[in-house]
Amino acid sequence: MTLERWQRLSEWPMVAAALLFLGAYSVQVIADLPDAEGAWADALVWAAWAVFVLDYGVRLWLAPSRGRWFLYNLHELAILALPALRPLRLLRLVTLLKVVHSRAGSALRGRLLLYVLGSASMLIYCGALAALDAEQNDPQANIRTFGDALWWALTTITTVGYGDHYPITVVGRFAAAGLMVAGIAVLGVVTASIASWLVESVSAQTAAKTAERTAAALDAIDEPLEQQIRALSEQVARLTAALEARGPRG
Numbered sequence: 001m002t003l004e005r006w007q008r009l010s011e012w013p014m015v016a017a018a019l020l021f022l023g024a025y026s027v028q029v030i031a032d033l034p035d036a037e038g039a040w041a042d043a044l045v046w047a048a049w050a051v052f053v054l055d056y057g058v059r060l061w062l063a064p065s066r067g068r069w070f071l072y073n074l075h076e077l078a079i080l081a082l083p084a085l086r087p088l089r090l091l092r093l094v095t096l097l098k099v100v101h102s103r104a105g106s107a108l109r110g111r112l113l114l115y116v117l118g119s120a121s122m123l124i125y126c127g128a129l130a131a132l133d134a135e136q137n138d139p140q141a142n143i144r145t146f147g148d149a150l151w152w153a154l155t156t157i158t159t160v161g162y163g164d165h166y167p168i169t170v171v172g173r174f175a176a177a178g179l180m181v182a183g184i185a186v187l188g189v190v191t192a193s194i195a196s197w198l199v200e201s202v203s204a205q206t207a208a209k210t211a212e213r214t215a216a217a218l219d220a221i222d223e224p225l226e227q228q229i230r231a232l233s234e235q236v237a238r239l240t241a242a243l244e245a246r247g248p249r250g
Contacts, residue, residue, distance in 0.1 A: 003062040010055055021048035029133045030146045053080055120157065120186050127153040127179040134172035141168055157183035 024044035027033070033041065056076055063069035070077075128149035135141040135149075143149050143165050152165040156179050167173050 001062060003059060003064070006058055006062055010058075014051070014055055017048045017051040020044055021052075024048070026129060029129050029136075032136060049080075056080055116186060119182075123179060123182050123186070124150065124153045124157055127157065127175060127182075130175035131167055131172050134169045134175060135167055138169055141172075143167060143172070153179060156180055157186065159183055159187065 021044070024041040027041045028038055028045065031038070035042075056073075060066060060069060060073075128146065131143055131152060132146055132149040135143040136145075143152055148165050152167075155162050155165075156176060159180070167176050
């Protein structure tokens with residue numbers, strides 16, 4: 001078993017675990033269930049967490065250079081080792097974005113558009129969940145419902161920032177910082193994609209017009225040449241006929 005083979009085999013099971021985690025975590029946060037009523041959701045969260053830990057351990061074991069792989073994936077270890085910071089758990093949903101990217105199709109622009117839309121939607125939803133989880137039980141917080149959290153996440157990721165809702169807790173502000181950085185990155189990709197599309201469209205139109213003009217110019221040149229060649233052919237034919245008519249000289 002190689003690392004690449006394990007990653008291929010575990011791709012969809014990890015997606016299922018991520019979706020299970022997202023659903024259970026969403027119920028925990030949005031419904032704000034007491035410990036007794038939310039025991040089942042907490043059990044599902046920890047079951048998904050166990051799958052993440054297993055996947056991390058197997059990938060570390062199968063890595064060709066474990067020391068290098070460990071250093072390059074310290075962020076995953078931090079996420080797994082700090083379960084008390086519940087919003088950090090949402091970073092495990094990057095698994096979903098990887099699958100969306102790999103299944104987005106063969107056309108580069110289609111893959112880019114689908115990946116950006118999927119990433120933006122996931123960031124808005126997860127950012128709203130993270131902020132609500134951190135803020136809703138603080139008596140001084142102004143993000144108290146999931147609707148408030150979604151509105152805040154949308155205005156934050158688009159860099160609008162109305163200021164009517166904002167996080168006041170440390171964890172909530174860290175979530176806001178991550179969402180702002182991610183929003184700039186997503187908007188940058190969208191802007192670059194639109195600019196690339198416009199440049200390609202203008203280039204295609206310019207190339208088409210240039211081809212038409214070139215073809216017209218060649219037609220204008222070809223017509224006189226054809227007439228000249230036809231006239232020369234007729235002269236050669238007449239001279240040949242005249243020589244044949246005179247016959248050989250004695």
